[in-house]
Amino acid sequence: MIKQYIQQAIYQLRAQPVLSAISVLGTALAICLIMVIVMMQQVKTEPYAPESNRDRMLYVKWMTVYEKNGSIENSSNSPLSLKTARTCGRSLTTAEAVTVYSMYSSMEAAIPKGAPFSVDVKQTDEQFWKVFNLSFVDGKPFDEASSEAGLKVAVISESVAKALYGTDKVVGHQLELDYSSYKIVGVVKDVSTLASEAYAQVWIPYFSTDIQNMTWNADLMGLMRVAILANSKDDFSKIRAEFDAKVKEYGDGLKEAAISFRGQPDNQEVFSYRKWANMEPDMKSVHNRRMLVFVLLLLIPAINLSSMTQSRLNQRITEIGIRRSFGCSRGDIMWQVFCENLVLTFVAGFIGVLLCFGFVLAFGSSLLATSTLAMNNSAPVVNLFMLMHFSTFVYAFLFCLLMNLLSSGFPAWRASRVAITNALNNH
Structure with missing residues (x-):
């Protein structure tokens, strides 16, 4: 029976090419x-290299400092100091790995006696390479001893290596960063700015600079963030509980200041929407707005497509009457119309997904560059590995089913309700 419905759908597509083409293109x-x-949402939340563990990640992005026994509304808000980040975050024991890293900054890079150019630099620790899975093409990451000792070592991206030396085999060579000499210990594949927490062009130990002294509010605030890799997302509650306990202990030791992290650590989705340091994102509103957009984008074209479905059925009203006169039930008529229209919808859906991939790959750099802290030296790079997830095709399948139901449901119901005598007389 399903095979017959598919054949009938193909026949209808050929019999009414103009109407079918409009229906397929509209869908x-x-x-x-x-x-x-x-996909714009997925690139913010779905795992892909080098942020392949996003489903197991928690982040601390901002903190709040206010007077003890005062109002949190009268507060200072900014990233964490290195001391705060290491005390409250790096010391967690319930996580698989915790890394502390700086917001990116621009530095002048050059080989000795070479012309300098600007690069995006991230200052971090050896745990960074466990939390984020960057692909090394030469050398290896700096280790704990180098990180804690503040040795002047650096991992650089392929593009920087080639700009400096014309090759990516540069381990052991020197790199000048703001006129300070670093030894290159590793080279990694370029990272897209869409993987914002892993992204940089040069990575160095934070103890190799004076960033630990770039603080304010009694050494509580600075330029650092914390990324936490859980063994499993089921451990999120335990990690948050341990983090809260460390924050309380840390805060109890302060004489005049109180601290708050406003609901952090955040999972990947909440983190991507936490834009302001003094305000928690309203995820319920975010989800409601997204749902409203989906409903409108499904409903409006479905209403237009339903009139085309009705037009095709009007030309087949005699056929429906004959089937009814031979005992076909109204449910069978509705099921036939639904299945036939489903074939058309899936053909259109397949074309739509291909168009979507092509559009995002062609215009993704401008479409997805929404960050107010866009990186200086790299436009967002979009590739299929970022876009192709199992959930992508699940969403596409569900949208096709909903589109088919909305566009064919009412016409199918009307066709099944036509009286047999009227259908045979084509009324």
């Missing part, structure tokens, strides 16, 4: 637009 564009929105 494809609707699915394409919806999937573009889905």
